Amino acid sequence: MTTQEITATGDIEIAEASRTNLWRDAVARLAANRLAVVAILPIVLLFFIAAFGPFLTPYDFLAQDFTARLASPSSEHWLGTDELGRDVFSRILYGARTAVSVGLVSTAISLIVGLVMGSLAGYLGGRVDMLVVWLTDMTRSMPALLLAIVINLTLKVPLEAWMEQMYLATKNGFFRQTMWVDLVLVFGALALIQWPGYARLIRGQILSIRSRNYVLAARALGMPTGRILTRYVIPNAMGPLIVAVSAGMGGAMVLESAFSFLGVGVQLPIPSWGKMISDGLRMWQTHPHLLVGPAVMMAVITVSFAWLGDGLNDALNPRQWGG
Amino acid sequence: MSVLLDVQELQTRFQVRKGYVYAVNGVSFKLEEGETLAVVGESGCGKSVTMLSLVRLLPPAASIENGKVLLRGDDLLQIDQRQLRDVRGGQIGMIFQDPMTSLNPFINIGTQMSEPLIYHRGMSKKEALARSAELLEMVGIPDGEARLREYPHQFSGGMRQRVMIAMSMSCEPAVLIADEPTTALDVTIQAQIVELVKELRDRSGVAVIWITHDLSVVAGIADRVIVMYAGYIVEEAPVDALFEDPRHPYTVGLMGALPSLEGDTGTRLTTIGGSPPDLEDLPDFCPFHTRCPYSIDRCRTENPMLEPVADASDRGHRAACWVDIREVEVQSNGAGASS
Numbered sequence: 001m002t003t004q005e006i007t008a009t010g011d012i013e014i015a016e017a018s019r020t021n022l023w024r025d026a027v028a029r030l031a032a033n034r035l036a037v038v039a040i041l042p043i044v045l046l047f048f049i050a051a052f053g054p055f056l057t058p059y060d061f062l063a064q065d066f067t068a069r070l071a072s073p074s075s076e077h078w079l080g081t082d083e084l085g086r087d088v089f090s091r092i093l094y095g096a097r098t099a100v101s102v103g104l105v106s107t108a109i110s111l112i113v114g115l116v117m118g119s120l121a122g123y124l125g126g127r128v129d130m131l132v133v134w135l136t137d138m139t140r141s142m143p144a145l146l147l148a149i150v151i152n153l154t155l156k157v158p159l160e161a162w163m164e165q166m167y168l169a170t171k172n173g174f175f176r177q178t179m180w181v182d183l184v185l186v187f188g189a190l191a192l193i194q195w196p197g198y199a200r201l202i203r204g205q206i207l208s209i210r211s212r213n214y215v216l217a218a219r220a221l222g223m224p225t226g227r228i229l230t231r232y233v234i235p236n237a238m239g240p241l242i243v244a245v246s247a248g249m250g251g252a253m254v255l256e257s258a259f260s261f262l263g264v265g266v267q268l269p270i271p272s273w274g275k276m277i278s279d280g281l282r283m284w285q286t287h288p289h290l291l292v293g294p295a296v297m298m299a300v301i302t303v304s305f306a307w308l309g310d311g312l313n314d315a316l317n318p319r320q321w322g323g
Numbered sequence: 324m325s326v327l328l329d330v331q332e333l334q335t336r337f338q339v340r341k342g343y344v345y346a347v348n349g350v351s352f353k354l355e356e357g358e359t360l361a362v363v364g365e366s367g368c369g370k371s372v373t374m375l376s377l378v379r380l381l382p383p384a385a386s387i388e389n390g391k392v393l394l395r396g397d398d399l400l401q402i403d404q405r406q407l408r409d410v411r412g413g414q415i416g417m418i419f420q421d422p423m424t425s426l427n428p429f430i431n432i433g434t435q436m437s438e439p440l441i442y443h444r445g446m447s448k449k450e451a452l453a454r455s456a457e458l459l460e461m462v463g464i465p466d467g468e469a470r471l472r473e474y475p476h477q478f479s480g481g482m483r484q485r486v487m488i489a490m491s492m493s494c495e496p497a498v499l500i501a502d503e504p505t506t507a508l509d510v511t512i513q514a515q516i517v518e519l520v521k522e523l524r525d526r527s528g529v530a531v532i533w534i535t536h537d538l539s540v541v542a543g544i545a546d547r548v549i550v551m552y553a554g555y556i557v558e559e560a561p562v563d564a565l566f567e568d569p570r571h572p573y574t575v576g577l578m579g580a581l582p583s584l585e586g587d588t589g590t591r592l593t594t595i596g597g598s599p600p601d602l603e604d605l606p607d608f609c610p611f612h613t614r615c616p617y618s619i620d621r622c623r624t625e626n627p628m629l630e631p632v633a634d635a636s637d638r639g640h641r642a643a644c645w646v647d648i649r650e651v652e653v654q655s656n657g658a659g660a661s662s
Contacts, residue, residue: 125383211382212424213419213421213424213425214424214425214426214427214428216380216419216425217417217419217425217426217487217490218427218438219380219411220378220380220411220412220416220417220419220491221411221412221416221417221438221439221490221491222407222408222409222410222411222412222413222439222442222443223408223412223438223439223442224408224442227438227442231427231429231430231438232427232429232430235427235429235430236427236428236429
């Protein structure tokens with residue numbers, strides 16, 4: 001890259017940013033990272049599809065066309081149909097909704113749990129800290145998939161029975177939707193797997209920021225603890241957390257697909273990319289179009305989240321802030 | 324003048340794996356209204372820990388075991404957290420060694436400066452910002468109002484220390500504790516910061532405790548000096564008396580290590596050989612005796628108390644030493660060479 005090019009693109013943004021603040025600096029740095037910018041496009045598209053997909057699909061994701069089972073891609077069915085005659089393209093679009101809701105909800109739950117546990121451990125220290133670290137160690141020592149399988153096998157039946165009882169007691173239609181049981185279990189399992197990571201990250205951040213000079217200076221100025229936490233500790237802990245959340249979202253989506261692939265995730269008839277891949281795998285030699293669509297989506301999204309996380313890491317890394 | 328701050332028998336220790344490290348061992352001193360007190364000593368001698376103990380800003384491993392810190396009669400070691408927060412910033416301001424990391428990088432200067440004003444003085448955001456702009460100009464940062472919107476990384480080290488000083492002085496405290504505020508700055512900026520604090524002190528009448536290991540700064544700013552070693556005060560004197568007539572061998576050693584602008588430029592600066600003792604036990608001997616050219620048998624068995632020195636020009640001149648060093652010929656080639 002020549003000097004002229006740098007001057008033409010990066011410098012203007014950075015000069016602009018230096019008059020403002022560190023967040024703008026970070027955004028400028030992110031914008032200068034090509035891979036991250038490329039990665040943002042599919043991620044934005046994914047969220048758009050998740051929000052509006054069902055309105056865009058040419059067919060309902062459940063609609064079966066028995067005259068065109070296992071049809072190859074055509075102008076009528078862009079990505080062909082599966083063995084029940086359902087439009088693959090529509091199912092992929094709807095699957096984005098599953099992926100995004102799993103990513104968002106499970107990340108949100110594990111982030112909240114991790115924030116609370118991590119802040120308590122980091123700020124209170126002592127026995128609370130030891131307990132939290134022990135809990136995270138214990139959770140992390142169990143293989144993720146095994147944990148998900150155990151949760152699914154042990155909790156699914158009682159939860160469904162409880163919903164049935166609630167329906168009989170309240171006659172509320174909500175409790176008939178057993179479809180929700182799967183989602184709740186998947187969210188729960190993912191949150192359980194992911195919270196220790198966030199808790200440890202936040203604990204470490206708080207431990208390191210607590211001993212920074214500006215926190216000491218703020219205490220020496222008589223600022224109350226709550227204000228120090230919200231104005232001094234948490235904002236300075238955000239950088240690595242944002243990176244972790246970005247990576248965690250992609251990770252949660254992949255894990256959900258893995259669960260579904262193994263049959264412990266989202267169950268039929270809700271479309272899930274993992275489930276579609278596992279179904280498609282059975283006849284990929286004769287009907288490769290069943291596998292290609294969801295597999296490509298999965299790959300693109302996974303790589304995009306990895307690139308974005310990497311770009312965010314470079315942009316938000318406090319070691320580079322300096323001065 | 325009346326006594327503003329009266330520290331009595333302060334003891335602070337740190338818990339470590341093996342037991343304790345005794346950092347501050349029965350330190351007592353008084354600070355009068357408007358006075359500037361310098362605290363000198365080498366790294367790890369307990370200067371900073373003493374000052375952090377005054378406002379209970381110690382790290383979790385440290386605990387204050389004994390003592391009183393009377394600020395206008397109130398014991399700061401007894402008051403509750405709420406009152407303590409009012410004292411911090413409100414009555415005792417502090418500035419620290421490293422200005423590069425003493426400001427929150429996420430909040431602009433104006434917001435950061437106005438927080439103590441809002442909190443301690445009950446100002447509105449607008450009043451606090453206006454006052455902050457005045458304060459910036461007062462500490463020599465021109466165009467204060469515009470700079471309020473800037474962030475710490477847009478300020479140089481010296482500027483940030485000026486901001487820190489402005490913040491710590493913003494609520495007009497009675498005491499300003501400056502913990503080696505010039506150590507991390509280059510020499511020309513150091514002089515500016517010293518001048519700034521002197522100017523602010525003379526204008527506001529704040530009492531200053533200036534922690535340093537730079538004796539040349541002490542000569543320029545202090546009224547009185549405390550010399551600390553291994554968690555003890557080993558000598559206390561008005562600044563002139565200390566420089567003209569030092570009575571503790573450690574002080575003599577410090578003076579000998581100081582370059583002079585006058586005098587014979589051919590002489591070598593002396594050093595104090597050895598290193599300070601580990602403070603894992605309270606010593607029952609003079610902590611300096613292993614490095615002291617004047618040491619006698621008694622130094623190895625009994626730790627001297629801080630007592631008024633003989634033939635002092637000032638009643639406040641005290642030292643903790645068994646030997647009257649004026650009467651002794653130094654045998655070794657140690658620290659006494661320059662006296």
